[in-house]
Every structure is written in C-alpha cells, then in structure tokens.
Amino acid sequence: MAITLTPPLSGHDVRELSVGDPVLITGVIYTARDAAHQRLIELIERGEDLPVDLAGQIIYYTGPTPAQPGMATGSAGPTTSSRMDRFTPPLLAATGVRAMIGKGERSEEVSRSLGEHDAVYLVAVGGAGALLAEKIEAAEPAAWPELGTEAIFRLEVREFPAIVAIDTRGGNLYSAGRARYRRSASRKSC
Amino acid sequence: MRDIPASDITALVARLYQDANFNLPSDVIGALEGALLEEKSLTGIEVLETLLKNAGIAARKRVPLCQDTGLAVVFAEVGRDVHITGSTPQEAVDEGVDQARREGHLRASIVSDPCFDRVNTGTNAPAMLHLELVPGDSVKISVLPKGAGSENMSRTAMLKPADGPDGIIRFAVDTVEAAGANPCPPVFLGIGVGGSMDRAALLAKKALLRPAGEAHIDPRLGGLEQKIMDAVNDLGIGPGGFGGVVTCLGVAIEEYPCHIATLPVAVNIQCNSARRASGRI
Structure with missing residues (x-):
C-alpha cells in the first residue's frame, strides 16, 4: 500500500518514511536540476532571498521535454541525482526542503545531511518519462525561465509514484537491494 | 555518380530521430519482456512493467520515451558514387536534428562550450556525425539518441x-x-x-x-x-x-x-x- 504525500511536508511526515516504502505524491512539487541548483546555492552563499520558498517542499530533479498540445509537460522522468550532491547539504540547511526525487545513489554527505535536516531521498523509475508525465496536471515556470528546461518549474502532480531510497535514519534502498541479489564477490573499482 | 540533395538527408534524419524517441525498438521491448520472466525481485519486476508501459504510452501518444531525448549520435555510410549537393553532410544532419526537435517537441540538451558558459545551443545540434565511405550509390543513416x-x-x-x-x-x-x-x-x-x-x-x-x-x-x-x-x-x-x-x-x-x-x-x-x-x- 503506497503512502500518500501532500506537500508541504513536516519533519514528522518524513521521519515516518522507511526505505522501500512506495509513495504517491499529490500536490505541488518544484523542479530543479544542475543550473538551477548552481543559482540557488549562489544566492544562499550571498545571503540573498530565493525566488521560491522551498520550506517543506519536494524538489524533483528533472528537465522535461517541451509540452505537446494538451499536456502540462512533455516527457518528465528523473535525472541522475549525484550531480546535485554537492549542492544538497547547503540547500537542505538553508531552505528546509523535505524531499528530493531523482535517480541513482547519493554521497555519504547527502545521506548524513538528510538525517540532520529531517529530509528523505525519493526515487522514480529512470526511463519512464512518458508515463510519469501523465501524473503531471499543470506546470508553470517558478523562476529563471531563461534556463529553459533547466528552469525551476512549479508542477501540480496527482499520484506521482516514487520509492523511498534514503530515509532519515540513513537506510539505503540501493545498497540493501544490491546486497540481496549479488552473486559475486565485491571488487574494488579499477 | 548519383546526386543526393542535402535536404533529403535532413528529412531522413528528422524522421528517424523522432521515430527513435517515440518507438522503442521491438528487439529492446522483447529483451524487457524476457527480463520480466527472469527477474526475481518484486521491485525489479515493477520497474520492468513500468518501462514496458512507458514504451506503450510513448508510442501511442508520440511523447518521448525519456525526457533526455539525447545527444544526437549519427552514423552515415555514404556510397562512393554519391554526390551530396546543397550543403555539407554535417549541416544537413544538424538541420535534421533541429527539425526533429521542433516537430517532435524534443529537448534541446546541447551546450555550446563545455568549460565556461555552457549556453544551450537551442537546436540540440551539433550532432556527433560519423561518416564512412562505402561502396555503392546510396546513403545509410543510423541515429542513436544517447542519454547522458x-x-x-x-x-x-x-x-x-x-x-x-x-x-x-x-x-x-x-x-x-x-x-x-x-x-x-x-x-x-x-x-x-x-x-x-x-x-x-x-x-x-x-x-x-x-x-x-x-x-x-x-x-x-x-x-x-x-x-x-x-x-x-x-x-x-x-x-x-x-x-x-x-x-x-x-x-x-x-x-x-x-x-x-x-x-x-x-x-x-x-x-x-x-x-x-x-x-x-
């Protein structure tokens, strides 16, 4: 049974989540990827206001394709989260973001800072952009439209499916899943 | 010698690049279906089912399979007896990639300089074009939209x-x-x-x-x-x-x-x- 998440989320809401929990998000989420993160962190470092109040919000790492007629966005699946790793700890500390949706592993620092700031890392299925776009009902630029697909968009989603990949206690879906199905000895990468 | 106008190459690239982004090849769908029979993890099975469902939606609605509609990798095998007229192969292919982007609502994912400003070219070009001279008087084009x-x-x-x-x-x-x-x-x-x-x-x-x-x-x-x-x-x-x-x-x-x-x-x-x-x- 999936857990319904309706942002804004409280610390309590996310502490209740555990690795492997399927969630369905309904409400407003914000997109941000490489270029938007760069700008957000520059503003935070200069002590300036952000263009969007992210307290309690969910950030979705995606850069959608342009919308076809009759659609809110085009294809809109998750992008690789690790490119945002260096930005995530300061972003969590400064804004109170409660969750991020992406794909792939995160760094130790990100995992630690999720615990410190009561936030979780959610993942969606990479390669399912056409299906995920059907869960997006409205989209409008929220900041920096000149960045094109890399702008911050405010999305209204209904039953957007994701899985908890890192919870506030440091549990990790990827390492647990890999350990369970591994049939060979682990080797250091060359 | 056979004359082939560059505009024919542009049109072919534009069509192929859209086809590739909307229709997962049947052998890839077959491989995903085969994986569904082998996979033991329930979450894994759900992911495979999601991917197959996604392929169905993309083909039916002509929505890109993935939001990363790719760096345009293009292989062109040009017959030795072909003379491409009107523009260079690179210009013809780049125009086809841009046309696919406009017509197919694909994403522009290419930045002009990698080190400094990283400004989006807006066209999803240039393509990574690999030209090969082969015997004959035809041109074979293969496109491979490559996700980052x-x-x-x-x-x-x-x-x-x-x-x-x-x-x-x-x-x-x-x-x-x-x-x-x-x-x-x-x-x-x-x-x-x-x-x-x-x-x-x-x-x-x-x-x-x-x-x-x-x-x-x-x-x-x-x-x-x-x-x-x-x-x-x-x-x-x-x-x-x-x-x-x-x-x-x-x-x-x-x-x-x-x-x-x-x-x-x-x-x-x-x-x-x-x-x-x-x-x-």
Missing part, C-alpha cells in the same frame, strides 16, 4: 595485452558496478576492443547499434559477450538499481586490429531506453 545518464558512466581503458579476455571482462564488470543505478539499468553494453584509444570508443558506440539478442558472428567474441553479460548480472544491481538478477539486457563487442603493445577497451553503457533507428536513401 548512461554516457556519463561509460569508460575507456588502455589494458595490457597480457590482461587478455579476463581483463576485458573485469573492466566491463567494474564499469557497470561503479555505474550502479545511474545509467538506468537494465543496461546494454557496447564494447570496443582494439584499434586506438579513440577507435575503441567509436567501436563501442557503434556496437550499440546491434539489435538485442544478436551475438557477434565470431563465436569466440560471442562467448566473451555472454561471459560479460553473466558476470554483470551477478552484480545484483537489478532493474532501476533497486536490486535484482537482471542488470544487463545485452552485450555487443566490436573489435579492430591494434598495436603489439596495446589492448584498448571502451565500455559504452546504454540505458534501458535503448533508442535507435536506421534508414536508407
């Missing part, structure tokens, strides 16, 4: 000749292990062996054009492909990287002679959305 998630996890190594097939297996497995969930598993592997550093990488990319389930014509290389596939599937990464027995859907090796002192190897990872399309003028 899997491209970023690809690697090239200059092994020692003594490393041999075992070294190639080890490097391929280590590359996939280090990639983990990032390249959107289950993945395909294009592996280039031999040539030079640059040629190995090109062979790896070219190997990704081979349909899933087709082994190399040389049984020794076909056997090596199978060994790599088995070793990669033992990693347990699984669909979506959430753990499972299906990490890899196919391995294709292409080889070329090399220097007595070298064994270049390139592993190009392709995501589950293994898009490609070919056509001929």
Whole structure:
C-alpha cells in the first residue's frame, strides 16, 4: 500500500518514511536540476532571498521535454541525482526542503545531511518519462525561465509514484537491494 | 555518380530521430519482456512493467520515451558514387536534428562550450556525425539518441595485452558496478576492443547499434559477450538499481586490429531506453 504525500511536508511526515516504502505524491512539487541548483546555492552563499520558498517542499530533479498540445509537460522522468550532491547539504540547511526525487545513489554527505535536516531521498523509475508525465496536471515556470528546461518549474502532480531510497535514519534502498541479489564477490573499482 | 540533395538527408534524419524517441525498438521491448520472466525481485519486476508501459504510452501518444531525448549520435555510410549537393553532410544532419526537435517537441540538451558558459545551443545540434565511405550509390543513416545518464558512466581503458579476455571482462564488470543505478539499468553494453584509444570508443558506440539478442558472428567474441553479460548480472544491481538478477539486457563487442603493445577497451553503457533507428536513401 503506497503512502500518500501532500506537500508541504513536516519533519514528522518524513521521519515516518522507511526505505522501500512506495509513495504517491499529490500536490505541488518544484523542479530543479544542475543550473538551477548552481543559482540557488549562489544566492544562499550571498545571503540573498530565493525566488521560491522551498520550506517543506519536494524538489524533483528533472528537465522535461517541451509540452505537446494538451499536456502540462512533455516527457518528465528523473535525472541522475549525484550531480546535485554537492549542492544538497547547503540547500537542505538553508531552505528546509523535505524531499528530493531523482535517480541513482547519493554521497555519504547527502545521506548524513538528510538525517540532520529531517529530509528523505525519493526515487522514480529512470526511463519512464512518458508515463510519469501523465501524473503531471499543470506546470508553470517558478523562476529563471531563461534556463529553459533547466528552469525551476512549479508542477501540480496527482499520484506521482516514487520509492523511498534514503530515509532519515540513513537506510539505503540501493545498497540493501544490491546486497540481496549479488552473486559475486565485491571488487574494488579499477 | 548519383546526386543526393542535402535536404533529403535532413528529412531522413528528422524522421528517424523522432521515430527513435517515440518507438522503442521491438528487439529492446522483447529483451524487457524476457527480463520480466527472469527477474526475481518484486521491485525489479515493477520497474520492468513500468518501462514496458512507458514504451506503450510513448508510442501511442508520440511523447518521448525519456525526457533526455539525447545527444544526437549519427552514423552515415555514404556510397562512393554519391554526390551530396546543397550543403555539407554535417549541416544537413544538424538541420535534421533541429527539425526533429521542433516537430517532435524534443529537448534541446546541447551546450555550446563545455568549460565556461555552457549556453544551450537551442537546436540540440551539433550532432556527433560519423561518416564512412562505402561502396555503392546510396546513403545509410543510423541515429542513436544517447542519454547522458548512461554516457556519463561509460569508460575507456588502455589494458595490457597480457590482461587478455579476463581483463576485458573485469573492466566491463567494474564499469557497470561503479555505474550502479545511474545509467538506468537494465543496461546494454557496447564494447570496443582494439584499434586506438579513440577507435575503441567509436567501436563501442557503434556496437550499440546491434539489435538485442544478436551475438557477434565470431563465436569466440560471442562467448566473451555472454561471459560479460553473466558476470554483470551477478552484480545484483537489478532493474532501476533497486536490486535484482537482471542488470544487463545485452552485450555487443566490436573489435579492430591494434598495436603489439596495446589492448584498448571502451565500455559504452546504454540505458534501458535503448533508442535507435536506421534508414536508407
């Protein structure tokens, strides 16, 4: 049974989540990827206001394709989260973001800072952009439209499916899943 | 000599690039369906079902399979007896990629300079065009929209000749292990062996054009492909990287002679959305 998440989320809401929990998000989420993160962190470092109040919000790492007629966005699946790793700890500390949706592993620092700031890392299925776009009902630029697909968009989603990949206690879906199905000895990468 | 107007090449690239982004090749769908029968992880099975459902939606609604509609990798085999008129092959292909972007609502994902300003070109061009002169009077074009998630996890190594097939297996497995969930598993592997550093990488990319389930014509290389596939599937990464027995859907090796002192190897990872399309003028 999936857990319904309706942002804004409280610390309590996310502490209740555990690795492997399927969630369905309904409400407003914000997109941000490489270029938007760069700008957000520059503003935070200069002590300036952000263009969007992210307290309690969910950030979705995606850069959608342009919308076809009759659609809110085009294809809109998750992008690789690790490119945002260096930005995530300061972003969590400064804004109170409660969750991020992406794909792939995160760094130790990100995992630690999720615990410190009561936030979780959610993942969606990479390669399912056409299906995920059907869960997006409205989209409008929220900041920096000149960045094109890399702008911050405010999305209204209904039953957007994701899985908890890192919870506030440091549990990790990827390492647990890999350990369970591994049939060979682990080797250091060359 | 046969004259082919550059506009014909543009039109073909525009059509192929859209087709590739909306329609997952039938052999890739077959490989995903096969994986569904093998996968033991329930989450893994759900991921595979989601990917098949996604392919259905993309084809039906002509929505891109993935929001990363790719860096346009284009292979053109140009007959020696062909004269392309009107513009250069690169200009013709770039125009086709941009036309596909406009008509198909694809994403512009290319920045003009990699180091400093990284300003989007807005056209999704330039394409990575690989031209080859072949006998005949026709032009064959293959497009491979390449997602960055899997491209970023690809690697090239200059092994020692003594490393041999075992070294190639080890490097391929280590590359996939280090990639983990990032390249959107289950993945395909294009592996280039031999040539030079640059040629190995090109062979790896070219190997990704081979349909899933087709082994190399040389049984020794076909056997090596199978060994790599088995070793990669033992990693347990699984669909979506959430753990499972299906990490890899196919391995294709292409080889070329090399220097007595070298064994270049390139592993190009392709995501589950293994898009490609070919056509001929």
